[in-house]
Amino acid sequence: MNLIEATLRESTTKGQLAKLREQGNLPAIVYGGKDENQKLILSIKQIKSLMEMENFESDLIVLKIDGKEQKVLLREISYDTVTDEPIHVDFFRLVSGSKINLNIPVKFVNNDKCPGLKRGGVLNIVRRKVELRCPAENIPKELIVDLENLDIGASIKISSISLPENVKPTITDRDFVVATVAAPTVVKEPEKPSETSEEGAEGAAEGAEASSAEGSEDKGKGEGSGENEKSKEGEKKSDQKASPEKK
Numbered sequence: 208m209n210l211i212e213a214t215l216r217e218s219t220t221k222g223q224l225a226k227l228r229e230q231g232n233l234p235a236i237v238y239g240g241k242d243e244n245q246k247l248i249l250s251i252k253q254i255k256s257l258m259e260m261e262n263f264e265s266d267l268i269v270l271k272i273d274g275k276e277q278k279v280l281l282r283e284i285s286y287d288t289v290t291d292e293p294i295h296v297d298f299f300r301l302v303s304g305s306k307i308n309l310n311i312p313v314k315f316v317n318n319d320k321c322p323g324l325k326r327g328g329v330l331n332i333v334r335r336k337v338e339l340r341c342p343a344e345n346i347p348k349e350l351i352v353d354l355e356n357l358d359i360g361a362s363i364k365i366s367s368i369s370l371p372e373n374v375k376p377t378i379t380d381r382d383f384v385v386a387t388v389a390a391p392t393v394v395k396e397p398e399k400p401s402e403t404s405e406e407g408a409e410g411a412a413e414g415a416e417a418s419s420a421e422g423s424e425d426k427g428k429g430e431g432s433g434e435n436e437k438s439k440e441g442e443k444k445s446d447q448k449a450s451p452e453k454k
Contacts, residue, residue, distance in 0.1 A: 209257060210269045213247040233293060237270060237279055239300035245272065247298075254293055258284070265309045267346055270298060278343070280307070301343040308377055310336040313368075313385060314349045321354040323388035328359040331389045337365065338377045345371050352386065361388045 216227075216234065224234050233254055235247040247270075257263050263281060270279045279298040287294050301307070313335055318324055337350060350368050357363070363386045365376050376383075 209260075209266060210271060211249060211253050211257070212271045213249050214273060216246045216248045219246075228294065233296060235296040235298060237272075237277075237298040237300055239279075240302040240305075242300065247272065249296065251293065254284070254296060257281070258293070262312045262348055265311050265346070266348060267301075268298070277301075280309070280346075303343060305343045306340055307343060307346075308338055308340050309346065310338050311341075311347055312336050312349050313352060315352045315354055315386070317353055317355040321357050321388065323357055323359040323361060324354070326359060327391040329389045329391060330354070331387045332385075333387070334383075334385050337385065339370070339374050340377055341371075341374045345373060347371050347374060354388070357388050359388055359390050363387065 213235065227234055227248060228251075231251055233249045233251045235249050236244055237247060238244040257268075260266065265280070268279050268281060269276050278301045280301060281296070282299045283297040284293050285295040286292065299307075313332075315330065315332075318330070321328075321330075324330060339347070341347070347370070350370070352363055352368060362384055364382045364384055365378075366382045368385065370376075
């Protein structure tokens with residue numbers, strides 16, 4: 208449970224709110240129940256320290272306003288779109304006897320005593336938070352999942368998690384899974400081509416190039432011999448015409 212001190216404020220204009228922020232303060236509002244809404248001034252340092260907590264969205268807060276305490280929950284934080292700094296906070300007043308839906312974080316313990324994880328298994332978290340319907344007087348900070356004695360293939364369902372009295376999951380139509388202890392995933396690397404196959408491919412390529420070159424050479428030779436034969440026949444005919452016939 209966290210304690211935050213606050214004071215009431217009357218400032219409402221943008222200029223007044225900007226001046227508050229320049230002074231290291233943060234405007235806020237608390238609403239809910241039969242009481243009227245209250246406009247507040249908070250220290251921005253307190254809110255930033257609260258934001259560092261893992262379960263700050265579901266943790267119960269005691270808001271001390273001018274000396275009077277009341278239990279609230281953090282409902283929303285508005286941020287500056289440029290600086291990403293918080294600029295406004297909304298709190299919800301808890302009323303005795305009321306119920307509220309909250310996302311409660313799940314915490315896993317005894318990882319070192321889990322046989323499945325020791326054998327190389329992997330904790331597969333399906334839900335890091337579970338939405339529960341809780342009485343205002345009995346809000347759990349977290350849900351504990353004990354991994355001791357769980358082996359590979361184990362499935363952790365909501366029914367196996369101990370819930371506080373009168374606290375129930377908002378999903379009621381099934382016994383949903385929160386986490387499993389899965390078998391290790393083995394990633395196979397693609398097989399590399401063997402050196403012999405590469406050499407064979409290179410040899411085949413070289414053989415194809417050689418055959419192509421020999422074919423081109425033989426073709427050239429054939430064309431050349433045909434031209435020589437035609438030339439010799441032409442010379443022979445010329446010689447016959449030039450020599451006189453003997454009578």
